[in-house]
Amino acid sequence: MPRDLPDWTYERRRELGDRIRHLRLRANLTQEVFAEMTGIDRRTVQRIEAGTSDPPYSSLLLIADVLDVPLEDLVRR
Structure with missing residues (x-):
């Protein structure tokens, strides 16, 4: 079931x-x-x-590992 999220969350997802x-x-x-x-x-x-x-968090961990960057750098704002 889709949930309505604030507009800023979509922008952050695009930035990521x-x-x-x-x-x-x-x-x-x-x-x-x-x-x-x-x-x-x-x-x-x-x-x-x-x-x-x-x-999901586990995918972000895999992505950061393959790209050889700390997870914090990947999700920073």
Whole structure:
């Protein structure tokens, strides 16, 4: 059941997706290779980068590990 969230949460989700995309590209990884390395479905990676998906904490941990950045840097504001 979808819940209504404040507008600012959608903006923060887009910022997170942009940050992940930037770091992935900086690491010269395609979405497909990145998905394989994290164990996250490529379509899910695509939705996370687009800001249309709320990644679970465990996925954020995997993403940070593959991108070799502290989780704090990944989710910073």
